[in-house]
Amino acid sequence: xxxxxxxxxxxxxxxxxxxxxxxxxxxxxxxxxxxxxxxxxxxxxxxxxxxxxxxxxxxxxxxxxxxxxxxxxxxxxxxxxxxxxxxxxxxxxxxxxxxxxxxxxxxxxxxxxxxxxxxxxxxxxxxxxxxxxxxxxxxxxxxxxxxxxxxxxxxxxxxxxxxxxxxxxxxxxxxxxxxxxxxxxxxxxxxxxxxxxxxxxxxxxxxxxxxxxxxxxxxxxxxxxxxxxxxxxxxxxxxxxxxxxxxxxxxxxxxxxxxxxxxxxxxxxxxxxxxxxxxxxxxxxxxxxxxxxxxxxxxxxxxxxxxxxxxxxxxxxxxxxxxxxxxxxxxxxxxxxxxxxx
Numbered sequence: 001x002x003x004x005x006x007x008x009x010x011x012x013x014x015x016x017x018x019x020x021x022x023x024x025x026x027x028x029x030x031x032x033x034x035x036x037x038x039x040x041x042x043x044x045x046x047x048x049x050x051x052x053x054x055x056x057x058x059x060x061x062x063x064x065x066x067x068x069x070x071x072x073x074x075x076x077x078x079x080x081x082x083x084x085x086x087x088x089x090x091x092x093x094x095x096x097x098x099x100x101x102x103x104x105x106x107x108x109x110x111x112x113x114x115x116x117x118x119x120x121x122x123x124x125x126x127x128x129x130x131x132x133x134x135x136x137x138x139x140x141x142x143x144x145x146x147x148x149x150x151x152x153x154x155x156x157x158x159x160x161x162x163x164x165x166x167x168x169x170x171x172x173x174x175x176x177x178x179x180x181x182x183x184x185x186x187x188x189x190x191x192x193x194x195x196x197x198x199x200x201x202x203x204x205x206x207x208x209x210x211x212x213x214x215x216x217x218x219x220x221x222x223x224x225x226x227x228x229x230x231x232x233x234x235x236x237x238x239x240x241x242x243x244x245x246x247x248x249x250x251x252x253x254x255x256x257x258x259x260x261x262x263x264x265x266x267x268x269x270x271x272x273x274x275x276x277x278x279x280x281x282x283x284x285x286x287x288x289x290x291x292x293x294x295x296x297x298x299x300x301x302x303x304x305x306x307x308x309x310x311x312x313x314x315x316x317x318x319x320x321x322x323x324x325x326x327x328x329x330x331x332x333x334x335x336x337x338x339x340x341x342x
Contacts, residue, residue, distance in 0.1 A: 023233025032223035042219035049179035049291035076205030077263035104331035117311035146182035146287035150299030157284035162277025179291035193254035205267035
């Protein structure tokens with residue numbers, strides 16, 4: 001254990017993290033202990049987190065159309081073409097694609113992700129944003145998949161492929177973390193099959209006995225043998241392993257603009273490959289709540305006046321910690337750009 005960097009004064013912190021969403025097998029020797037995970041530590045965290053998530057979801061079905069609930073429970077995602085009326089989407093699309101905003105960029109291999117937080121000022125400039133984020137169906141979809149009534153973080157997101165560099169690690173099928181979490185994409189541009197579409201393995205959000213056994217086996221070896229992202233809790237998986245679980249081939253979301261996809265990213269998903277340099281733009285939502293809290297609605301950061309400020313606040317907090325050597329900031333300022341700029 002000494003070689004793994006045990007600092008015993010930190011042991012209480014590592015122990016407390018067992019009851020949080022902490023997921024790194026290399027930053028916490030308790031979470032990453034092969035022995036404890038062979039005995040079922042990781043599997044127990046996964047099992048408890050999923051029971052709580054589905055318990056909370058049962059309390060968030062109000063206003064959710066039954067067809068949406070059935071689709072999600074079966075597949076792990078809901079895909080809705082023509083989500084907004086055509087004229088309203090056209091106004092939203094025009095505003096967001098022409099808006100010049102200050103964003104942040106993160107490069108992974110040959111792909112750059114750029115995000116501009118959607119805040120209260122942006123919503124005031126574009127009434128369609130406020131109507132969309134406040135719409136009953138939109139909110140019910142976000143809440144059910146995220147298993148919380150708390151507000152997501154919202155961004156104008158651009159995916160740019162074709163830079164010089166190694167392969168993008170996000171093209172490998174993976175789960176974001178060990179517990180249910182939500183991401184949503186309202187596509188503002190058409191996405192072709194060869195232009196880095198979102199892909200998702202239908203039904204892979206369900207915690208079946210086969211999935212739980214795979215999680216347990218992976219957790220016992222990943223700290224010593226896994227790739228960097230798997231070691232940090234975002235398990236990668238091969239297609240052979242997907243098939244061994246009895247799961248189908250991934251679905252590629254080659255879809256037109258104005259398609260909404262809301263997904264549980266415990267399910268296996270990836271960014272599809274691109275045959276040429278591409279630019280994909282979406283209104284993107286993200287919500288990963290603490291997995292072991294039973295309540296559905298208590299979330300002080302979702303109060304009016306705070307909900308649409310959290311993305312900027314998160315950047316500033318990470319900058320503050322990074323400047324003091326306490327955390328690494330992966331998102332660099334990108335300057336003022338439009339969504340389609342490379």
